[in-house]
Each structure stands twice: as C-alpha cells, then as structure tokens.
Amino acid sequence: MSQTTESPMKKISLEKVVLNMGVGKSGDVIEIASRALEQISGKKPSARNAKETQRDWGVRKGEPIGVAVTIRGDDAKALLKRLLEAKGNTVNxxxxxxxxxxxxGIREHIDIPGVKYEPSIGILGLGxxxxxxxxxxxxxxxxKHKASVGKSHIITSQEAKDYLVKEFGVTVA
Structure with missing residues (x-):
C-alpha cells in the first residue's frame, strides 16, 4: 500500500445536523419556533422539555421550552450548505x-437562503x-459489546476543519 492511499476506514462523513431553538417558555412561542424550524428544514421538529423546575423563570419540570430537529443523509448536506451560506461560508x-x-448559531433565521419572512413567525435565532x-x-x-473508539481513529478538530474546507468550501477563521 502506497503512502498516498488513505484507508477507507479514515474517510470522514457527515452524520447529522441538529437545529435547536430554545425559547425558554411554553405556549404559543413553542408553536412559532416549531413552524420556523419546519420552514427551514422541511421536517417536523420535536419539543424539548425542561429537566428541572426554575421558579424564578416560571418554568416547571417537563414543560416544553424548546424545539429541535435532526437531519441526516443527503438532506443534511444540502441543509448544511444553506446554513453555512447564511454565515458567509465562514466558520469560527x-x-x-x-x-x-x-x-x-444564526441570529436571524431569515438569513438562510430559501427562507422568507413571515409576520406570524417573526425573526428567531437558532443553534x-x-x-x-x-x-x-x-x-x-x-x-452488544459496546466499545470506545481508538485514539488514532477519533476525528480531530483539524481533520474536521479540513473536511469542511474540502467538502463545503468554507473558510475557517
């Protein structure tokens, strides 16, 4: 095996993209955030519940305080391209x-290409x-037989940056 050939086991791929909007309270705000995430991703988001009660904030345990959606496969690649374009193809x-x-994070979801402003939703940020x-x-x-991934097989931050530059053409600042 020559030195220029890379092992197929070392090939990095995109597993998933998770979009999250934490709104901090339940009610109509959750529905609005859910519609915004559905508009961005085309998938139905799921509610995220509070893990503990915070009396000062008026949040009870088990109450929905955010929404999230997980995208995998080719849809994830297409969505990530749009999201990176909203950030100016630059990653910190x-x-x-x-x-x-x-x-x-994206401060205003309307910066994402293909997302139009709707007065009923407003402007929301997402992670x-x-x-x-x-x-x-x-x-x-x-x-069965769970094990940890070996040190030489873990994706380093530099390898992840190189993957992003090669696959999506972004600049890492």
Missing part, C-alpha cells in the same frame, strides 16, 4: 471540539450542531 475555528463536532463520523464509529452505540 474555536467552534470545534476534540471529537470533530462543531456548532454555530446548529454538526456531527461528523467515520466507519467503525458504530461500536460506541451498538447494543
């Missing part, structure tokens, strides 16, 4: 963790988390 270098995942994977990562989540 500090947004990457030690496992190749990265997150960023985006992107998870990258390699072949062999399934050993972490399988039901």
């Amino acid at each position: 270098g500090r947004a990457f963790d030690n496992f190749g995942n990265y997150s960023f 985006i988390s992107v998870t990258l994977t390699r072949p062999g990562y399934g050993i972490r989540t399988r039901s």
